[in-house]
Amino acid sequence: MLLQLNNIFKWVNSGGQRIFLLKDINLEVEEGEFISIMGPSGSGKSTLLNVIGMLDSFDEGQYNFLDESVHTLKEKHRSNLYKEYIGFVFQSYHLLDELTVKENLEMPLIYKNFKGAERKAMVADMLDRFNIVGKKDLFPAQLSGGQQQLVGIARALISNPKLILADEPTGNLNSKQGEEIMDLFKQLNEEGVTIIQVTHSEKNAEYGSRIINLLDGRMI
């Protein structure tokens, strides 16, 4: 079992009222699964993905990652998971503005303590694979939304994560690019990588082995 969410609740207090973002989420994910989370805008998809990625806290329930309770997870252990295990693709890319494309890609490798020469080779490989060699010295602000998204995906994949958490990875890509990414995900999944993606597109959801539907923070 890779991860297991039991009766997860998340809420915010606003004007004396408790607004639920996630309600009674129960989810088990095995290694090697490819899951798509779907639901209307504002239904809590990103929130759930963040909880799964331990980027956000929850208020009630039990969450185990690799059979360890996330609650008791030490900060150090968590950053090790990010380093060794999980790759994030964000809905709004979250590239570092002050770094070039090349440097953005290199960053996870630095925290993984790869040697300079190795890093260079891996970055060059990724640039090649995503067809952005020409952009390697540009800053994120100089790229289009789609290009930024590609860089974001490339950065998530560069350290060969075993779990990919992707929030609408193809939202800003044209259909051909989107298809390529999905094919890539499929291929990685076949190699054993677990993937959890948020998507609005039925077609993309088809790539997955399981679909989770959210509505108002509740699984339906």
Next chain:
Amino acid sequence: MNFLKLAFRRLFRKGEHAFTRIISLAAGLAFGLLLLSEVLYYYSYDSFYPDSDRIYVVHENFKMDQSSDKLESHPRVSGAIAPGLQAEVPGIEAATRLNSLGDHVVYTEDLNSYDANISLADEHLFDVLPIPMVSGNPKEILKSPMTCMVSQELADNMGGNVVGKVISIKNYPDKELTIGGVFKTLPENTNYTYDVLVSMVSTEQFTWDGTNNWMGNDRYYACVKLNPGVKPADLVPAVRAMQVKHQDIEKLEEEYHGIVLQYSFEPIKQIHVNNVKDMIIILATIALAVLFVSLMNYILLTMGTLVTRAKSSAIHKTCGAETKNLQQMIFSETIVLFGISIVGALLMIWALKPIAEAQWGHSLVSLLNPYVIIPLVSLLVLLVFVTSYFPGRFFSRIPVATAFRDYKQKRGRWKLVLLSFQFVGATFILTVLVIVTLQYNNMKNADHGYVAKGVYYGSTQGMDGNKIATVLHELRSMPEVESVGLGFDVPINGASGNNILSMDGKRELFNVADFYEVDANYLSILGIKVDEGDDFTSNQAVANDVLISKKGAELLKLNNGWTDGVIGKQITVTEHGSTTIRGVFPDFVVRSISDPDVRPSVFFYLPEVKFEEQKIENPSASFNIMVKAQEGAQDGLMDKITEAFNIGFPLDDAEIKSLEAEQLDAYKSEKGFRNAMLIGNFIILLVTIIGLLGYTFNESARRRKELAIRRINGATLLDILKAFISDLEFVAIPAVLLGLTGAWFTADKWMQNFAFKAPLHWGVFAACSFFILILVALIAAINYTRTANQNPVDALRQE
């Protein structure tokens, strides 16, 4: 990752306020470090002597006034004390004494002249206070009669190779000193300085020889080096035994019913610190206030970049960065910013160098000693650590999702707190500045009780006695000169002391500021009017008659039970003998208002011709020739007077001073202090304004939507400003009150130095508070108006 490279890149990013952060930090560091380094410098005094922890200066403690129990401490002792201590007190490894002859003009054989501070020193000097020698054997030199050694600086000025050469002193014609060696010039941070050391066995060639005196003639700077582990308290019994044996102290104590004279040992490193204790407190307070404010501002501006920073920290975290990495990142950034600021601060200090050196009275280079450098570098390291550690922790604790979800700055009470610290500092410095300025102006312009304007004077030191009459004649024939007179001292330089004895001659009644002899014109030149009895222009005046100040006259009446005034009465004054009181004049300021000599003062009469005779008889005697200029005639007068004086100087090296300028000079340190405050004030205000701009800018950005909604709902600009500004003033008012309190305490402490205090009107405090409060309101109003005047629809759309 190369965090340094990143940090440099960040410098040029918009919204990071890097430039403002650097400027305000650099200005604060420059001023704060300069002041702090001066304070630390005080603690480095005399630490260059080897084993300085074991070196003590012998102090003499005695009762100035028999009726009180308070002991006065005096850092000079009689000649025999140092050798006595060495011989009779166990625990003393070595003892030495120096006897200062003061500042002199020294001639080489080629008749070139040099200014030099000269001291007589015994042969044990280098056992206690050694300095490296360039050439010569100090012990031999200080043992040999009429032999001296000179500092390397003086030797270099004299042409380098000086050993074996002969020098003479302007004030002691016909006395020749052979240079036996050269010592490394003393550092500036010493409480006893000299350029020339003359063997003490030569004393009687220059002054009365008190080297073997057990009491009186207490003008010797005596230093001892204690054996390791010995404390001054351990010496007390043996010192007492020495006093009993040589001073017959027990009998004296019986006669005077109590303590007469005691010796204490002050650590040499503490001497200067004790002298400037108040200054240390004040300088340190101001320095820390400035540093604190600029640091608060730095943190405030740094936190202003929170939104972008929180987000990028979060991204790093999702890529596997640990808290440690984030801290490294912020640390490198802080290092870069501080590094640039420190370089900027050093440049500013460099630019301020002439002002600082004039104010401190020593070169800035001499600040570069471990006593200054080590604490300052530690302080900087601490600052870098604190300003990077806490933000690092802070950012690493923001949950990633929170940072990504368009991390909104909270209401930011803490920002107001940081800002209010700046208001405290700004009010503090501003108020202290105003008070210091008031005090300085008050002293400068105060009535000193005598006229200084248009009065010039020059010493006859080195003048040919036979030419004095010619010089006086020449001066009197100048149309610009109103009158010319003679006297030993001028009020601004202070006076030495003598005692007026009781009628039976057995008791000392009180001590007076003794101005010694003056001629008939002296008092009118200074505009001092004798308002009881006659002055010395009266033809009844005979040599050695005395004029006494009002205060003295009252004391005489009281002590002697005189009911019919003092005029015509006989009194006995030590050193002067019996004399007749001719008149009484109002007390004037002796020395300066900041450091007044409050004793009654006296003048003795000596006719002009007698002055001349004295000088011919004893060429080393010297007094002043005083010149009072006609009103209006000032241009180039000083040069003309100098020319006239030079008739009497074989080498044409007369030096004329303006009494007015000397008087102003007496308030130099107050002026310097005011200037320092002025600069500090400028920096603090600058930093605070930057802080305020930053705060209101961030705040109006944060509340842009709120502003827009209020406007759409019909709020006027005034309503909005009122709401926003009252938020600010809510913290500003208590901060200002706190700053005022601090200023009041500091100013009060500083004012304790002055007998004459400028009145501290409450209006000063009110005005300073209003200034700060209005400044706050004004800056806020300007910045908020800009935001409020934006089209509300635009503001809302941007959200």
